[in-house]
Amino acid sequence: MPSEKSSRKSKEKKKKKKSKRSHSRSGDREKRRYHSRSRTPKRHSRRRKVSKWWDVPPEGYGNITPKQFKAMQASGQIPATINGVTPSVLPGALPAVALTLQQTRESRRLYCGGVPFGATDDNMAEFFNNQMLVSGLAVSPGNPVQNVQSNPDKSFAFIEFRSIEETTNALALDGIVFLGSSLKIRRPTDYSTLPGQSSNPTVYIPGIMSTIVSDSPHKIYVGGLPTYLDEDQVKELLASFGPLRGLNLVRDSITGVSKGYGFFEYVDHTITEQAIQGLNNMQLGEKTMIVQYASTGSRRDPQGPVHNVTLQVPGLSSRSSANNLIPTEVLCLMNMITFDDLNDDEEYEEIVDDVKEECNKHGRVKSIDVPRPVQGMDVPGVGKIYVEFYSPEDCTKCMNALSGRKFANRVVVTQYFDVDKYQRRQFV
Numbered sequence: 337m338p339s340e341k342s343s344r345k346s347k348e349k350k351k352k353k354k355s356k357r358s359h360s361r362s363g364d365r366e367k368r369r370y371h372s373r374s375r376t377p378k379r380h381s382r383r384r385k386v387s388k389w390w391d392v393p394p395e396g397y398g399n400i401t402p403k404q405f406k407a408m409q410a411s412g413q414i415p416a417t418i419n420g421v422t423p424s425v426l427p428g429a430l431p432a433v434a435l436t437l438q439q440t441r442e443s444r445r446l447y448c449g450g451v452p453f454g455a456t457d458d459n460m461a462e463f464f465n466n467q468m469l470v471s472g473l474a475v476s477p478g479n480p481v482q483n484v485q486s487n488p489d490k491s492f493a494f495i496e497f498r499s500i501e502e503t504t505n506a507l508a509l510d511g512i513v514f515l516g517s518s519l520k521i522r523r524p525t526d527y528s529t530l531p532g533q534s535s536n537p538t539v540y541i542p543g544i545m546s547t548i549v550s551d552s553p554h555k556i557y558v559g560g561l562p563t564y565l566d567e568d569q570v571k572e573l574l575a576s577f578g579p580l581r582g583l584n585l586v587r588d589s590i591t592g593v594s595k596g597y598g599f600f601e602y603v604d605h606t607i608t609e610q611a612i613q614g615l616n617n618m619q620l621g622e623k624t625m626i627v628q629y630a631s632t633g634s635r636r637d638p639q640g641p642v643h644n645v646t647l648q649v650p651g652l653s654s655r656s657s658a659n660n661l662i663p664t665e666v667l668c669l670m671n672m673i674t675f676d677d678l679n680d681d682e683e684y685e686e687i688v689d690d691v692k693e694e695c696n697k698h699g700r701v702k703s704i705d706v707p708r709p710v711q712g713m714d715v716p717g718v719g720k721i722y723v724e725f726y727s728p729e730d731c732t733k734c735m736n737a738l739s740g741r742k743f744a745n746r747v748v749v750t751q752y753f754d755v756d757k758y759q760r761r762q763f764v
Contacts, residue, residue, distance in 0.1 A: 441496070444482075444503045447524050448493045452517035457484040460493060463514055464506070471541050473505035480506070494524065508539045510546045511582075520547050540603070545571065546582035549599040554608055557630040558615070559597035560623045561585075564739070564749075570598070577611035579603045596623070599630055622739075663728035665702070666753040667695075667735055669721040672743040678708045678718065687721075695723050698737045699730025707763055717763025722753060 451460070465479045474480045480502045486493035497503040510521040549555055561570060567585050574580060585598040602608055616627040669691070677683050688706055695701050703724040707717040725731040731752065739750045757763070 440500060442524065442526050442528070443500045444497045445524055445527075446495050446497070446503060446506055447522045448495055449491065449520040449522070450517050451486060451488070451491045451493050451519070452515040453488070453491075455486065455488070455493075455515060457486050457493075460484045460486065460495070460514070464495060464509070467509055467512065468502065468506060471508070471539075473502065473508060473539065475499060475501050475505075505539055507548075508541050508546075509544065510548055511544050518547070522548075540581065542579075542603075545580050547584055549582040549584045549601050551630075552601070553629075554601050554605045555630040556600050556602075556608065556612065557597070557626070557628055558600060559626040560620070561594065561596045561598070561625065562620055562623050562749075563594045563596050565594065565620075574600055574611070574615070577602070577614060578607045662752070663732045664752045664755050665725050665728055665731055666755050666758045667723045667725065667731045668751050668753040669723065669738065670719070670749040670751070672721060672748055673706070673719060675709055675718070677744075678706070684708065691721055691723070694738070695725075695734050698734040700726045702726050705758070705761070705763075720763070722758055722763065724755075724758060 448460075461479075461481045461484045464481050464484075468474045468480045476499075478498075480497050480499070481495060482498050483496040484493055485496075495506070497506060507521055507523075510519070512519055512521075558570075558574070565573075567583070570585055571580065571583055574583065579602070581601045581603045583598065583600040586595045587593060588595060602611065612627050612629070615625055618625045618627075672691075673687060677687060684706070688704060691706075692701055692704050695704075701723060705722045705724075707715050707720070709715055709718050723731075723734070725734065735750045735752070738748050741748050
């Protein structure tokens with residue numbers, strides 16, 4: 337029996353030792369895990385490395401956003417990868433850079449009309465480069481113009497720029513004067529607007545009147561213009577209320593003669609309403625001007641009284657009173673002579689004889705008066721010719737015959753004149 341007790345006790349001791357060893361081993365494991373976690377060094381945040389491959393625009397697309405680039409790819413304007421191989425390494429394909437520049441070429445070219453005689457590709461490129469830099473239209477240093485191809489026989493040229501954005505900005509130079517000629521700058525006929533890209537300039541350059549008038553609530557229609565008035569005369573007539581942003585005088589595509597109407601816009605839009613009220617219903621020769629908003633959403637009849645506006649336009653006299661349209665015996669001829677013509681005695685006599693002879697072909701001339709300048713004095717009526725007829729009918733015949741004709745390469749403008757003022761020499 338004692339032996340059984342002792343064996344039982346020895347077994348219990350072994351169990352206790354075993355349990356103690358297992359507890360100690362598990363505790364050691366926990367300690368090791370804790371120490372291993374505590375020894376792990378802290379991770380420091382690394383500065384993000386800038387990739388030299390991602391979002392780098394190809395050459396020729398530096399001024400396009402990634403969104404616009406993707407839209408151009410989706411529309412097929414930029415070649416995509418074919419079967420994992422880029423078009424630049426396909427047999428017979430152009431290099432990727434050359435293909436990209438070729439595809440944007442139509443968006444980087446402008447048509448330039450009205451190129452004067454004597455203009456060359458080099459002086460046109462120099463002129464546009466200077467204007468782009470001075471006007472702030474260039475987006476980066478260097479010359480924006482890459483190439484100029486002119487056709488001297490037909491007075492036009494094509495100008496190629498280095499970027500799409502600078503091409504659009506260059507449209508703001510439309511109407512600029514180069515070697516004495518006003519240039520007309522347009523998009524080529526093969527141009528198509530790129531996705532997300534504006535086709536019209538957002539820049540206005542003071543002092544340049546564009547020949548394009550874009551559709552807007554401030555676009556104004558003018559009709560009833562005498563067809564013999566040139567663009568400079570119409571410009572000065574309309575600009576009496578303020579500087580013009582643009583003027584498009586519509587002409588016949590074959591003869592180039594004015595059709596008697598056009599569109600214009602003021603730089604200061606606050607004077608638009610005042611100008612419409614002042615110009616609408618104004619009498620120009622035998623014509624009555626019609627001036628109103630061109631946009632359907634903005635068009636409305638000018639309200640308030642029509643103002644009598646005195647306009648100083650070379651070769652043009654406005655009449656806002658219907659009484660001045662009544663035929664008289666005196667005809668006033670304008671835009672025919674200059675101060676130099678009047679100062680030369682021999683030239684003066686030839687002009688008087690020539691005008692009298694021509695007027696006698698259409699009516700019986702009673703007298704003629706051509707005021708001459710006097711040094712140190714302000715002589716009324718200088719620059720005009722006054723012809724007196726025996727009857728209003730003769731005066732009307734002569735007016736209809738001479739109005740719009742050319743004299744010394746200038747368009748003749750006519751109007752009736754008061755007989756009493758003529759006899760008292762109260763010229764204006």
